Amino acid sequence: MNITYSLIGVIGTLVVAFIVSLLLPGIERKFIHARIQQRVGPPITSPGVMAPLKFFFKQTIDPNSPMPKLYNALPLISLIVVLILLVILIPEMYFLGAFASVIAIIGFLKVEEIMYMFMGSLSKSVLSVRMPFPDMAKGAKHPETPRTFVEELSALRAFRLIAFGSFPIYIALFVSVAVTGSIYLSDIVAYQQQNGPILFTVAGILGAVVFFIGYMILLNEYPFAILKTKADVIEGPYLEYAAKYRSYVYLTRGFLMFVLASLFATLFLGIAPNILNPSFIITLVVALLFPMLMAVMSAFSPIFTYKQFYPTVAAVSILGVLAIVAAFL
Amino acid sequence: MDDDKEKQTVIEAEIPMGTVHPAALEPYRVRLFVEDEIVRDAEITVGVNHRGVERIMEGLPVEKANSLTEKICGICSNSHIWNSCLVAEKALDIEVPERAQYIRIIMEEMERLHSHFLYLAHGNEVLGHETFAMRLFYIRETVMDLLGMIGGNRVQYGAPILGGVRPRCELDDKRIQKLKDGMDLMEERLAAFADRFVSDPMVMSRITDVGVISQKDALRLACTGPTLRATGVESDLRTEMKEYDPFEFDVITQDGGDVKAQLLTRVFENLESIKIIRQAIRDLPDGPITNRSWEMKDTPLTKSYIEVPRGTLYHSYALEDGRVRHCVIRTPSMANIGAMQHACIGHHITDAQLSIVQCDPCFTCTDRAIQIIKI
Numbered sequence: 001m002n003i004t005y006s007l008i009g010v011i012g013t014l015v016v017a018f019i020v021s022l023l024l025p026g027i028e029r030k031f032i033h034a035r036i037q038q039r040v041g042p043p044i045t046s047p048g049v050m051a052p053l054k055f056f057f058k059q060t061i062d063p064n065s066p067m068p069k070l071y072n073a074l075p076l077i078s079l080i081v082v083l084i085l086l087v088i089l090i091p092e093m094y095f096l097g098a099f100a101s102v103i104a105i106i107g108f109l110k111v112e113e114i115m116y117m118f119m120g121s122l123s124k125s126v127l128s129v130r131m132p133f134p135d136m137a138k139g140a141k142h143p144e145t146p147r148t149f150v151e152e153l154s155a156l157r158a159f160r161l162i163a164f165g166s167f168p169i170y171i172a173l174f175v176s177v178a179v180t181g182s183i184y185l186s187d188i189v190a191y192q193q194q195n196g197p198i199l200f201t202v203a204g205i206l207g208a209v210v211f212f213i214g215y216m217i218l219l220n221e222y223p224f225a226i227l228k229t230k231a232d233v234i235e236g237p238y239l240e241y242a243a244k245y246r247s248y249v250y251l252t253r254g255f256l257m258f259v260l261a262s263l264f265a266t267l268f269l270g271i272a273p274n275i276l277n278p279s280f281i282i283t284l285v286v287a288l289l290f291p292m293l294m295a296v297m298s299a300f301s302p303i304f305t306y307k308q309f310y311p312t313v314a315a316v317s318i319l320g321v322l323a324i325v326a327a328f329l
Numbered sequence: 330m331d332d333d334k335e336k337q338t339v340i341e342a343e344i345p346m347g348t349v350h351p352a353a354l355e356p357y358r359v360r361l362f363v364e365d366e367i368v369r370d371a372e373i374t375v376g377v378n379h380r381g382v383e384r385i386m387e388g389l390p391v392e393k394a395n396s397l398t399e400k401i402c403g404i405c406s407n408s409h410i411w412n413s414c415l416v417a418e419k420a421l422d423i424e425v426p427e428r429a430q431y432i433r434i435i436m437e438e439m440e441r442l443h444s445h446f447l448y449l450a451h452g453n454e455v456l457g458h459e460t461f462a463m464r465l466f467y468i469r470e471t472v473m474d475l476l477g478m479i480g481g482n483r484v485q486y487g488a489p490i491l492g493g494v495r496p497r498c499e500l501d502d503k504r505i506q507k508l509k510d511g512m513d514l515m516e517e518r519l520a521a522f523a524d525r526f527v528s529d530p531m532v533m534s535r536i537t538d539v540g541v542i543s544q545k546d547a548l549r550l551a552c553t554g555p556t557l558r559a560t561g562v563e564s565d566l567r568t569e570m571k572e573y574d575p576f577e578f579d580v581i582t583q584d585g586g587d588v589k590a591q592l593l594t595r596v597f598e599n600l601e602s603i604k605i606i607r608q609a610i611r612d613l614p615d616g617p618i619t620n621r622s623w624e625m626k627d628t629p630l631t632k633s634y635i636e637v638p639r640g641t642l643y644h645s646y647a648l649e650d651g652r653v654r655h656c657v658i659r660t661p662s663m664a665n666i667g668a669m670q671h672a673c674i675g676h677h678i679t680d681a682q683l684s685i686v687q688c689d690p691c692f693t694c695t696d697r698a699i700q701i702i703k704i
Contacts, residue, residue: 037463128345141372142362148342153366153678222457223531231352231455231682232344302535303457305679306366 032295119237120155154236169214171320175207192270206323402694493619540684554640
């Protein structure tokens with residue numbers, strides 16, 4: 001009975017998460033971006049449901065990559081990593097011990113981030129192809145200069161994101177650890193059920209702000225979208241994904257939006273995602289609120305270059321450190 | 330010595346962008362030579378959309394040739410046909426009725442309005458601020474509708490003809506009232522946008538001291554139009570055009586020569602254009618709008634320069650048996666290409682497109698009109 005109950009909990013949560021995550025990009029674009037920009041916007045199902053569905057039936061075009069199979073496999077690996085992230089958040093999986101801990105979550109998020117680096121470095125799109133004239137002709141400017149691809153540039157940026165950009169979200173994860181004194185999700189949830197949500201403490205409020213900025217950076221959303229800037233690297237690591245592989249990219253992003261919101265609900269509200277728990281509705285509300293807030297922020301800001309990105313990340317990281325200090329006080 | 334200097338410039342990699350790139354509205358090619366994402370040198374190549382309009386115009390009857398010039402550019406179509414008409418009118422001594430001159434000015438200034446709004450919207454889109462871009466397109470709709478109302482078409486309105494303007498473009502009381510209302514609405518919305526724009530710290534951080542073109546460089550690189558005025562040079566051909574004599578307006582200049590100065594120059598120029606249109610509506614003289622009493626004759630090469638939204642536009646041709654000969658057209662973007670390349674240098678690669686866009690390029694019309702000379 002217990003096993004059946006747990007299975008229903010895990011599978012049911014995954015199914016609901018999947019359905020909600022399909023609608024999140026549509027909600028973001030239709031109800032927030034379009035309303036702010038005084039336009040009709042796309043149908044709510046268009047970005048999250050219909051676009052991936054359409055891409056599934058498109059002809060697959062082989063990418064211009066040194067390792068095309070690996071390149072094409074990366075979005076699927078990303079999707080699996082995000083799925084695992086959600087699975088370990090579900091209380092029924094807390095028996096996994098160290099796998100259901102903040103350290104494991106950080107590890108899986110790092111894998112997700114590293115994927116962008118691989119994607120970028122394995123892609124060589126036609127957009128950066130050199131022309132025989134005038135690039136290499138006699139009299140051309142700097143004819144011997146080695147050429148680089150816009151995707152390689154995005155891989156370099158992904159590296160910087162791993163090294164620096166993702167500080168806020170990892171610091172925010174440790175706010176809960178500092179408050180509860182445990183890295184295990186089960187302890188963090190149990191602590192909040194006894195003492196109330198961490199969100200309603202000074203450390204929690206600061207941590208939530210830092211987590212939200214980290215959430216936007218991890219999702220490469222404006223203004224922090226340094227990986228896929230239309231002005232230079234365009235789609236960046238995703239540039240050459242076509243057909244079902246692009247579909248996986250869309251599905252992963254929607255799912256990551258839901259998973260990160262669930263992570264916030266777990267760490268800052270003490271509500272782990274479980275369909276059999278009535279408070280799962282709060283997880284859904286958080287999952288809806290986060291993309292909405294993100295859409296409002298992105299609609300009112302230009303895209304950042306390093307000049308704005310580094311100081312912002314540094315300031316938010318300092319705020320995160322203050323949150324941890326406040327947790328100890 | 331020069332070789333030694335060149336060797337000292339460290340260029341790690343080249344990033345070719347285009348001829349097709351999502352950030353570029355038109356087909357052109359940029360080669361960015363970078364060192365750790367900082368642009369050390371840049372090269373812009375145009376010519377991929379060459380249609381040889383000048384060659385097609387050769388041998389056409391002048392009226393047909395004039396109509397063809399309108400197809401050079403979708404944004405400043407009126408400027409081309411107006412300047413082309415001015416060449417023939419100057420050559421054939423055709424006197425244009427005063428009322429027609431006023432209507433031509435109204436159309437030209439409305440074109441400046443919509444061109445500058447498009448420029449501002451595109452600039453914001455490249456900045457990544459889609460909301461501002463959408464807002465500007467929304468404000469622009471008013472002028473597009475007014476152009477459609479007068480010319481019968483929102484883009485290619487073809488108002489000027491030899492000796493005046495088309496009968497379709499006559500302004501009756503109803504149209505004049507709509508123009509007045511439209512100007513009031515646009516002025517109010519533009520002022521509100523400008524307030525919001527300059528008070529946004531994130532936007533200001535992105536555009537201040539980015540893509541800087543100094544006054545000295547702007548003059549050295551022979552920049553023209555608002556691109557030159559944004560560096561502090563008071564240069565506007567409208568002050569020398571007799572068609573603009575009845576109107577009072579200020580030549581807008583900005584200091585700095587950065588993206589902020591370029592964008593603000595266009596914002597304030599739009600307010601000046603609204604001022605000119607209001608004066609034209611207020612003082613619109615009565616009378617005919619076309620002078621048909623002129624005779625065709627052979628003429629030598631005649632030149633005409635006018636100030637269009639992007640700068641100085643040059644048209645010249647001779648007439649032989651009523652047909653166009655030796656046609657040459659030079660669009661303002663041609664003069665600004667040097668500045669675009671220069672503006673990218675020393676800035677982050679993400680700002681490269683912005684540095685190019687700040688000069689308001691219209692490469693497609695440059696390509697169409699450019700004359701290929703065999704060496």
